[in-house]
Amino acid sequence: MPKDFITLLADLKEDEVIKLTKQRLEAGDEALAILEDSRKAMGIVGDRFADGKYFIPELVYSGDLLKQITELVKPHLVQSGETKHLGTVVIGTVAGDIHDIGLNIVDFMLDVNGFKVYNLGVDVPVEKFVEKMKETSAPVLGLSGFLTLAFDAMKDTVEALETAGIRDKVKIMIGGGQMDDEVVKYAKADAYGKDAMAAVFLAKKWIGGS
Amino acid sequence: MEKTRDELSWQEKREERFKRWLSPDVKFKTPQAEKLYKERLTRFIKAIKLEEPDRVPVQIPAGSFPAYYSGTTLRTIMYDYDALKQSWLKFLYDFDMDLYDNPGFIFPGRVYELLDYKLYQWPGHGLPSDSSMHQFVENEYMKADEYDAFIKDQFDFSLRYFTPRTCGTLAPLSSLARFNSALGLPFQLMALCTNPDLQPVFQAMREASQELAKWQAVVGECDQLAKEAGCPSAAGGIALAPFDTFADMFRGTRGIAMDMYRQPEKLLEALEIVTPPSIESAVDVANFAGCPIVFIPLHKGNDVFMSREQYERFYWPTFQKLLLGIINEGCVPVMVADGSYNERLDIIKDLPRASVLWIFEQTDMAKAKKILGDTACIGGNVTAAQLYTNTPQAIKEYCRWLIEVCGKGGGYILTLGSSVDRCNPENLQAIIEAAQEYGVYR
Numbered sequence: 001m002p003k004d005f006i007t008l009l010a011d012l013k014e015d016e017v018i019k020l021t022k023q024r025l026e027a028g029d030e031a032l033a034i035l036e037d038s039r040k041a042m043g044i045v046g047d048r049f050a051d052g053k054y055f056i057p058e059l060v061y062s063g064d065l066l067k068q069i070t071e072l073v074k075p076h077l078v079q080s081g082e083t084k085h086l087g088t089v090v091i092g093t094v095a096g097d098i099h100d101i102g103l104n105i106v107d108f109m110l111d112v113n114g115f116k117v118y119n120l121g122v123d124v125p126v127e128k129f130v131e132k133m134k135e136t137s138a139p140v141l142g143l144s145g146f147l148t149l150a151f152d153a154m155k156d157t158v159e160a161l162e163t164a165g166i167r168d169k170v171k172i173m174i175g176g177g178q179m180d181d182e183v184v185k186y187a188k189a190d191a192y193g194k195d196a197m198a199a200v201f202l203a204k205k206w207i208g209g210s
Numbered sequence: 211m212e213k214t215r216d217e218l219s220w221q222e223k224r225e226e227r228f229k230r231w232l233s234p235d236v237k238f239k240t241p242q243a244e245k246l247y248k249e250r251l252t253r254f255i256k257a258i259k260l261e262e263p264d265r266v267p268v269q270i271p272a273g274s275f276p277a278y279y280s281g282t283t284l285r286t287i288m289y290d291y292d293a294l295k296q297s298w299l300k301f302l303y304d305f306d307m308d309l310y311d312n313p314g315f316i317f318p319g320r321v322y323e324l325l326d327y328k329l330y331q332w333p334g335h336g337l338p339s340d341s342s343m344h345q346f347v348e349n350e351y352m353k354a355d356e357y358d359a360f361i362k363d364q365f366d367f368s369l370r371y372f373t374p375r376t377c378g379t380l381a382p383l384s385s386l387a388r389f390n391s392a393l394g395l396p397f398q399l400m401a402l403c404t405n406p407d408l409q410p411v412f413q414a415m416r417e418a419s420q421e422l423a424k425w426q427a428v429v430g431e432c433d434q435l436a437k438e439a440g441c442p443s444a445a446g447g448i449a450l451a452p453f454d455t456f457a458d459m460f461r462g463t464r465g466i467a468m469d470m471y472r473q474p475e476k477l478l479e480a481l482e483i484v485t486p487p488s489i490e491s492a493v494d495v496a497n498f499a500g501c502p503i504v505f506i507p508l509h510k511g512n513d514v515f516m517s518r519e520q521y522e523r524f525y526w527p528t529f530q531k532l533l534l535g536i537i538n539e540g541c542v543p544v545m546v547a548d549g550s551y552n553e554r555l556d557i558i559k560d561l562p563r564a565s566v567l568w569i570f571e572q573t574d575m576a577k578a579k580k581i582l583g584d585t586a587c588i589g590g591n592v593t594a595a596q597l598y599t600n601t602p603q604a605i606k607e608y609c610r611w612l613i614e615v616c617g618k619g620g621g622y623i624l625t626l627g628s629s630v631d632r633c634n635p636e637n638l639q640a641i642i643e644a645a646q647e648y649g650v651y652r
Contacts, residue, residue: 012471055516060467096338098331098345101463123337148594148631149342177549178594178628186599195514 005034009041009069010048012061021069031076038069042112049109050197056105059196063108085116087207090132091142092120093176094153099146102176102196106142109196115203126153126160133166140203141170143189146177154187162188171206173199220562223540227502228255234500236437246440250308254442254623258542258587260564262620266613266649268642269444269589272311273629274342275638276301284342284631285333288319291428298432302441304635306642310441312433317344318425324418326378329459342631351375352460354468357476360460361483365389372460379414382407446503447496447541449488452481452528457510466510470524481528489535502541506532512549518557526557537565547571548628555581564621571627579616588616589623592641597626597633602640609644617649624649 005024008017024034045062048054054062089110093103100122107119118132133141141161143154154174161167172189175198184192193199215223232251238244249264256263274284280297287294298313319332331337332344351372352360360367366388374384385407392398403412433443450458456477457466469477492504510516511525536543543566550572551558558568563585570578570590578588591612596605609624616622624645630638 014471053517055520056463056514057467057470057516057520060464061471064468096341098337098347101348147343147345148598148628148633151595151598180593180595182595182599 005037006041006044009038009062009065010044012058012065014061014065017065018068018072021072025072025076031073031078034069034073038066039112039114042066046109046113046197046200049195059105059108066112086114087140087203088116088118088136088138089140089142089203089207090118090120090129090136090138091144092124092129093122093144093146094150094157095123095125096153097145097147097150098122099144099176102146103144105196106144106175106199109200110142110203113200113204115200115207126157129157130160130164130166133161133170134164137169139169139171140206141172142193142199142203143172143174143187144176145174145179148178150176150179151183151186154183154189158188171202173202175199218540220538220540220565223538224502224542225540227496227540231442231501234437234442236434238440239438243438243440247437247442250440251442253308257621257623258564258567260584260587260619260621262651265651266617266645267308267623268645268649269309269623269625270305270307270311270638270641271626271629272298272301272313272315274316274631275629275633276313277316278342278632279304279635283333283340284316284344285319285339287313287316288332288344291318291425295428295432299435302432302436302439305638306646307441309444310433310436312429312436312443312445314429314445318421321418321422321425324379324414324421328376328378346458348458348462350460350462350465352456352465354461354465354473357469357473357480360480361476363390364483364487379418380411382411443501444503444505444544446499446501446505447492447494447536448505449492449532449536449543451506451508451511451525452484452488452532453511453525454507454509455484455488456480463510470520474524477524481524485528485531486535488532489539492536493539493541496541504536504541504543506543506545508545508547508551511554512547512551513553514549518553521554522557530560533561533566537562542567545569546628547573550574552577558582559585561586567623569623569625569627575612576615579618579622583616583619583621587621587623589625591627592625593627594630594633597630597637600637602634602636605637606640606644609641610648613644613648620651 005020008020021034042062045054045058049059091103091106093099107117110117118136120128120132143157145154158172161170173191173193174184174187174189175193179192181192191202193202232248253263253267257267276297277284277287280300282293282297287297294313294316302310322332329347330344331347333339333341337345356371359371369389370384370386374381387402392402433445436443461469496502496504511521533543546569548571551570552574555578559582567587567589568582570588571593573591575591582588592605592608596608612624624641
C-alpha cells in the first residue's frame, strides 16, 4: 500500500491520495510512516523537476497536496523526538526586493529534501542575515533576488558577512530572475543556482549527505 | 476602385499605419531632424519586414535609467513631473537611439496614492525611498470560484470584483448593484449612483483622473519633443497574453497552478473569452497613439514556468489568436519574452511571415535566429547582469557577436533583454556604438 501512496502523490492524484491518507489513518497506520512516504514522494517530484518533466505548476500543486496530507495526519502525531536534518540553510530575498515565489519554492524543496530551513522572508536587511547566520551557525546561505537592484544588495550582504568575520565559514548561493554566474563574481558569492533543485544540489554538495 | 477597409490585406493595412507613423503630426525642429526621423523609422520598419536596412537598428529601453543618469531618483520623478520630463529629455539628447521610450511606464505616485493602488509597491511606499524600481504585488485578486462570474460578464467582474480589490479607495464599488439593471432604462443609472457609500469613490476618481491628466500631458510632451528632434516613439498599444492576464493579474502563480490542475476547462474557457477584448483594446490604443506597435510583455509561459505540453495547451492557442487579431488590424506585436524561450521557438514560428518582433532576454540568440530567422524579426538580448558587471569593451564585443549572428540578412534589432536602472551609462553607449560600427549592411 505505501508504494501506491508514494506513486499517487508523486503523480499528483489529489482525490486518490487524500482518500488513501484517510484510509491509512483509519486502518491505524502510523502518522510518521505516512509523512515519511510523503517525503519520498516529494523526492520523486524534485527529481522530475530536475529532469524537466515537472515545472512550477507541479511544484505548487504538490506543495498543496503535501499540506493537505500533513493537516490530516497532524492530530495523529505522537510527540516524536528531534527530526534528524541533513543540515541548516538560511535563505531570504535581499533588501529592497519583495519577490517571494522562487524563495518559497526553494524553501519547500530544501525542506522536503531534509534540510532545516530558516526562511527570513523578503526585503531582508543585511544585519538580519548576519544575525541569523551567527545565531544558527548555518554553513549555507541562499540569497534570492529578482531584480537588478538585488545585485548590489547581495554584494552588501556578502560584504557584511566578511566584516562580521564569518564569510569563510559560509557558502553562499544566489538565485532569481536576472542572476547568473557574472553576478556571482560581482556579489562575491560562491555559486548560482538556476532553480530550486539546483539549490538542493548545492546545499548537499556543501553540507554533504547526497 | 479603391478597396474598402475590410478588403485590405493585413500588409496593406499595416502599410497605411506605417505611412502615418512616418509622417507624424509635428513640426520638426530642423530639416535634419525630419531626415533623421525618417531614416531611423525606416531602419526599424525594414527590420520588421525582414529586409536589410542601411544598418542594424538600436533601441535602449528606458526603464528608470534616465532618472539616475540625470542625477535624480525614481521616487522623485514619480512625484515631480518636471523632473520626469527633464530626465527623459537628457536621455533623449544624449543617446543616439533609433526608437525612443517615452516615460509612460513611470507611473504617477500621487495617482497611486489617491487610488490606494494595491498592484504595486513603489519607492517610499512599501519599498525603501531609494529603490530604483516599483514591484508588482501578486495576489489572488480573483478567487478560485469566480470563473463563472468572469465568464458571464467581464465588465461586471472588472467593475465590482477586480477593481475594488486592487484599488482600496474604490472598494465600495463591490457594493454597487449590477450595471445591467440600467440597460434600456438610462435613468436607473443615476439610481445606482445615489448609494452613499459610492460618494467618496466619485470624489477619489475625480481627483485621481485630474492628477493623471497632468502626468499624461507630460508624457505626451516628451513623445512630441522626441519626434520634433527626429526620434520616433515606440509608444503604441499594450496587451497581455491571455494566460498572463490570469496568471499575473487575476490569479497569481499559486492560483493559476492550482487552476491548471483543478479546473483546466474553466481556465481554458476564460482564456478564450478574454482574447477578443484584449485585441480590441490594444488596437484602440495604437490607433489613438498613431503608432502601430503593440507591446506585449511575456511572463509565465517561459521554459522554466511550464512544460511544452502545458504551453501548447494553455498558453499558445489564445496567445496566437491574440497575435493574429492584432496583426490582421495592421498593427505590429512586439513581445518581450522574460527568461528563456528556447523550447518555444518552433511553436511561436507559426505566424505570418514578417509580422511580429520577438525581443528575448535569456534565450539562445543563435538558436532563435536559426529557427525564427526566415519568418520573424528578433531582438535582444544584452542582459541586465552583463550591463551591471561588464566593461563597455566587453559589452561592445558581445554586441558585435550578436550583430554577426543575428543581423545576417536583416530582421534583427539590437536591444536589451530587459530594462535597466542604474548601470554604467558607458555600457549603453557601447551598444549604440556597436550598432553604428558593426551593424552597417553593405
